[in-house]
Amino acid sequence: MSPPIVSRGFRGRRRDDSPPDRVPPGQYATDDFPVLSAGPTPQVPLDEWDFTITGEVDELHRFTWEEFRALPSETITVDIHCVTKWTKLDTAWEGVRVETLLESVETSAEYVVAVCDGGYTTNLPLEDVVDGKAWVAFGYDGEPLDPEHGGPARLLVPHLYFWKSAKWVRGLQLASTDEPGFWESNGYHLYGDPWREQRYTGD
């Protein structure tokens, strides 16, 4: 495959001042927050929303929106890395730690699949969503999370590529095997560590 032709003067919309220790290999920092979507934006009224924990668990655990919002939550600032090559530094979120949602769950499962309105799924090792590594986020930049960015609530797992931070999340299925989700079953890496540039299957 011959190298692509460089177009004189083209830069795109990128920050000039990307600190290299915060921008993973192959990524470009941006100030935008692009909306990426694989389907129509779901519209679920909050009185119909719930979050369930199912699969290899002692019993089904369910939170209504009120129960979810009554849980301890925190504000965090993290960098996010999309596999389409943009990185956004210092994004501020408000959410409930996933381990808080899993507190009373008994399981020997090692993997989770996040399930979402609209049918999107993504798989992760259980250890990657506990110990302060993941949240179910309901706020972004001081405001309630916009539907086009995953509101009312999305998964937030900043240490992995952002396709793992599933929008419109409605629950976690616990399993003893790692089942590829929506993108992982069609070319994307099972794990997705941006610092090892694990974008595609076989990387």
Place this chain on the structure above:
Amino acid sequence: MTDDVKLDGNAAAGILQQIFAVEVTMASGTCDGCGAVEPVGAVSVYARAAGTVLRCPHCEAVLMKVVTDGERIWVDLRGLRALELSV
């Protein structure tokens, strides 16, 4: 609600022709979800994503997923029960 990012199947013509080697926007696809039949050019395309997703314009079920890294193309065609092409 209008999803402003939604495009028509025609917008995926380029990547689809790289897979099928022929123009497929005029081929008829049958949705495995609801059985509807439409030209590929008339389905819904979501192209601002980690890949390209083609959905049935009637029931929104996924018809096809396409991911490329520039050298490999991964295609999931499970949502298409059948594709009829003229050659």
Place this chain on the structure above:
Amino acid sequence: MAGTAVHRRLTWQVAEVVDVVPETESVKTLRLDVPEWAGHLPGQHVDIRLTAEDGYQAERSYSIASAPESEAVELTVEHVEDGEVSPYLTGELRQGDRFELRGPVGGYFVWEPSRGGPLLLVAGGSGVVPLMAMVRHRVAAGAEVPTTLLFSSRGWDDVIYRDELEGLETNGLRVVHTLTRSHPDDWIGYSRRVDPEMLRELGPAPEERPQVYVCGPTPFVEAVAKALVDLGHEPVGIRTERFGPTGG
């Protein structure tokens, strides 16, 4: 259907800018020399790819504005505020610059005289581009298929190809403008968004079974397509090309 435009292995080709021509304050036409170009059909588009010095890439699709009979391949691009690609194409690009393109593609959204008519073309802003290729081809081919172009623009100075369209209104081509945000004091045409009443007044009527092509931003296309179906037009006769939220 022309064989070369439909059955080809697609590869990225090099396009060189011959000229950049202003159309309106925010719209420019790029006239390109594409040495390996094998021809196209009116309504098709190309995918273009820009690569920066450090390897950063962006891809976008643009409809071909020129008729197949034209010598140069022409793309008409609207500058989108804060866009990634269009500010470069309309602001920076100059004669001699090069980028990659892949195509032509998109056989679904094609009109040729053999498809017949009557022909109804509904354009929202820069959605006029592929429809203009159809109009230009109709003229070049000497076709007399009764054709209506309903063209929605923000204001009179935003009308792309304005003068050219005025000159083409003969031989069964009718151009109807609607200006949605501002209009000249002596304007007697439509001054609102395209709606079912406007479409009904203009025709053609559903019984005439027109070939219909609608192009523009996604919300525009969806509103017009719905209005046409509500008027009784067969969905199968309506072809849509949504440009997304901003049109490119």
